[in-house]
Amino acid sequence: MRPRKAARRRYAEQARHKARPDPLWDKSDNAKDARAAKKTRPYANTDFKQAEDGSHCTCPAGKRLYRNGGECTINGYAATKYSGAEGDCVPCAERHRCLRTPDKTKVRQVAFFRGKRDGNESHTDRMKRRIDSDQGKQMIAARFATVEPVFGNLRHNKRLDRFTLRGRTKVDGQWKLYCMVHNIEKLGHHGYAN
Structure with missing residues (x-):
């Protein structure tokens, strides 16, 4: 086979490849500008x-x-x-x-x-500052009159200083039973039973 014929056969499909776009088309400055104009800046x-x-x-x-x-x-x-x-x-x-x-x-x-934020201040310190404020003192004073007597009655008079059952549902049932006894006793003492 002659070298010229081999070369023609070898480069016969060259025109097909030349018709393709330049592989570096997106590297030019014009393409970069077009892409930058197309891409919008997200909101900050x-x-x-x-x-x-x-x-x-x-x-x-x-x-x-x-x-x-x-x-x-x-x-x-x-x-x-x-x-x-x-x-x-x-x-x-x-x-x-x-x-x-x-x-x-x-x-x-x-x-x-x-x-x-100040890294030295703990959650406990922030809570102390909140309780020591005027609004915090009012909230604590109201708590002494509303909630704490209930806990004192259940703990000392009813001797609920620990739960005897295990598991969330059982403890919840035991707590509700003691609260129900407290409420019935309160109704009885205030004359609703008479």
Whole structure:
């Protein structure tokens, strides 16, 4: 076989491959600019506006997101979390810019950070501060008149200083029995039995 014929046969299908687009077409500057223009920036927390009273925040589409909980700590920072309503977020036209995975996530959640929380203060210290406040003192005073006498009666007069049964349902039954005896005794002492 002559070398020229072999070369022709070898490169006969070359035209078919030349018709394909350049494999490096997306590496050019024009293609990068086109992709950047097509891809939109997702909404950040700064695009959401928090109400002055902190009860809600407003998304870029004008819908309200409501607080889901009070004080929360995220990575040592004090934050307020908001969550959208499913009826507002699911049909929203801005959903693709608002959520990272719109096909999996139903509603948007946003957190506004207020600064680093003091790491030295424990839950016990915060509870002590809360009880020592004026409102806490009122709550404790009301508790002494409403709840504590019941516990004192059950513990000392009825001698319920420990549960004799094991298991949540059995302990619940024993507790309800003692509470029922306490309530019947209270009715009897106040003249309802006469």
